[in-house]
Amino acid sequence: MVIVGIxxxxxITGYGVLQSNGAETRVLEAGIIKTDKSRDFELKLNEIxxxxxKIIKQFKPDYIAVEELYSHYAHPKTAIIxxxxxxxxxxxxxxxxxxxISYASTRIKKSLTGNxxxxxxxxxxxxxxxxKLQNDIASPDTADALAAAWCHHxxxxxx
Numbered sequence: 001m002v003i004v005g006i007x008x009x010x011x012i013t014g015y016g017v018l019q020s021n022g023a024e025t026r027v028l029e030a031g032i033i034k035t036d037k038s039r040d041f042e043l044k045l046n047e048i049x050x051x052x053x054k055i056i057k058q059f060k061p062d063y064i065a066v067e068e069l070y071s072h073y074a075h076p077k078t079a080i081i082x083x084x085x086x087x088x089x090x091x092x093x094x095x096x097x098x099x100x101i102s103y104a105s106t107r108i109k110k111s112l113t114g115n116x117x118x119x120x121x122x123x124x125x126x127x128x129x130x131x132k133l134q135n136d137i138a139s140p141d142t143a144d145a146l147a148a149a150w151c152h153h154x155x156x157x158x159x
Contacts, residue, residue, distance in 0.1 A: 001156070002028070004061040005149025006052070007141045008085035011035055013048055014141025017059050018131075018149045025153060027131055028059060030142050041084075049088040056096050064093050065152035067144065068102040103151050108144075111151040111159075123147050 001021070007014035016030040033051040035044040069083055093100045106116030113126045124143040128136065130150065137143045 001063075002059050002061040003063045003065055003149045003152050004055060004059060005065045005145040005147065005152070006089055007144040007148065008048070008066065008082060008089050009141060010041075010044055010048075010081050010085050011037055012139065012141045013051075013085060013089075014139055014143070014145035015052075015055060016142060016146035016149050017055070017061070018146070018153060020153055022157065025131065025150075027133065027146065029055075030137070030146055032139050032141055045084055045088050048085055049092055052089055052092045053096075056092060056098065061098055063152055063156075064089070064098055064100045065148040066100060066102050067108060067148055068104050070105060101152050101155075103148060103155075108147050108151040111154050112147050120144075 001019070003018045003020070005016045005018070011034065013033040015033065017028040019026055019028050033048055035047050066086065066089065069079060069086060090100055109118040109123060110116040112130065113122050120140045120143070124137050124140060127143050127146045127150065131146065
């Protein structure tokens with residue numbers, strides 16, 4: 001089974017690809033899709049769409065896991081922008097017949113750390129530990145994407 005976790009953002013989209021046979025889980029690839037801040041909005045979305053398509057084509061995932069959209073009333077524009085990035089992800093998944101599963105950020109964090117209010121640093125440390133990664137995860141966006149994939153992995157195993 002292959003699960004792609006994605007942390008969508010307009011400038012930086014984190015992704016992580018997990019492969020699991022139930023007994024063993026390993027990271028096939030993890031990183032970021034970084035768009036050029038000077039490009040027009042629609043070109044950034046197209047770049048995210050295209051790069052997610054390449055990831056799907058390469059790894060042929062069974063599932064894509066993402067964090068649910070959350071909007072703090074003080075920052076509605078951020079949620080709208082993130083919604084656009086999620087939209088191209090969902091479109092790419094639909095075109096490839098891959099189910100997208102959304103989880104609340106608190107569920108993702110609790111699945112990984114046991115604490116739904118864990119900090120980004122705690123998420124990074126725990127994802128490195130549970131996936132037995134040798135190197136630190138450079139981007140919190142990559143760690144968040146791997147955490148989403150790990151959460152879905154656990155949900156499939158009934159954990």
